[in-house]
Each structure stands twice: as structure tokens, then as C-alpha cells.
Amino acid sequence: MERERRYWLLKSEPGCFSFDDLKHCPGMTEKWDGVRNYQARNLLRDEIKVGDLGFFYHSNIPEPAIVGVVEVVREGYPDYTARDPEGEHFDPKCSVDNPLWYMVDVKYVSPLGRLVTLDEIKKHPPLAGMELVRRSRLSVQPVCHEEWQYLLHLGEITL
Secondary structure (H helix, E strand, O other): OOOOOOEEEEEEOOOOOOHHHHHOOHHHEEEEOOOOOHHHHHHHHHHOOOOOEEEEEEOOOOOOEEEEEEEEEEEEEEOHHHHOOOOOOOOOOOOOOOOOOEEEEEEEEEEEEEEEEHHHHHOOHHHOOOOOOOOOOOOEEEEOHHHHHHHHHHOOOOO
């Protein structure tokens, strides 16, 4: 039996890695690495699968917003950046035998027709239950099908 597609919201600070950066990666595909929260790690490792879609959300800027859509093209695998002592995501507790942290690969799908800001999202009652609205700081969050469809409409995009 085939698994039903799931939807996600993936946060990134555009100064670190932006949706435009993803567009300019080879094959418009890149690893989603550096997640160092156990709850988000569990989603990356256990829940997010190839074919799932995600909103790319620019965070930690004056006007945070959903800017585009990505597709998961490789499901969770050990985040090797945690083993690089020179890297910004180094974790000395990680090893090949004990990876601790996971990542997925995502591919650029499409920008939104218009940005959907956090302030706008908060004004729509059908979105009140979103992790994002409930002040979750998780960099990887589930989005239910109804929220996904509603946000696509707000973002003036059809997939």
C-alpha cells in the first residue's frame, strides 16, 4: 500500500541558505542539514519521505515568510556535517556508528506567486493550529493537508 504524501514547513535563515540559493544548486537540489533539535531530527529521520512537499520558510528576518515549495528527493540519512570539526554544525558526540543527527535532500519546485508572511498567516483562523502559529521554534514542522491547500491559495500558486 502506497503512503500518502505529507507536507512540511522547513525554516532557513536566508543569510545562511535561501530559496534562491537552492535554485542555483546543481539540479536545484541540496541537503537540508544542520538541524540540531531532537524533535525535528526525528521528523527528518522517521517521517519525511521521498515525494513529500514542503514550504520553504525564510526565518529570523524582519518579515518572516513562506517563499516557495520544495520536494523531498532523498529521505533521512545521517548528517555527516556533525562529524566535521571545522564545520559550524559539528557535534563531538557524533560518529559513523552513532550519527545522532539526520538530513534529507530537497529540490526546488516553485516560488510562490506572492510571499505569505507570518503576520498574514496569523490572521487566518484556518491556520491557527499550525505549529508555526503556536510559536514553535522547530526548523522542521508538519503541515496538514488543509493548511497546505489554504497556504497554496494565499501564495497564489497551483501545483
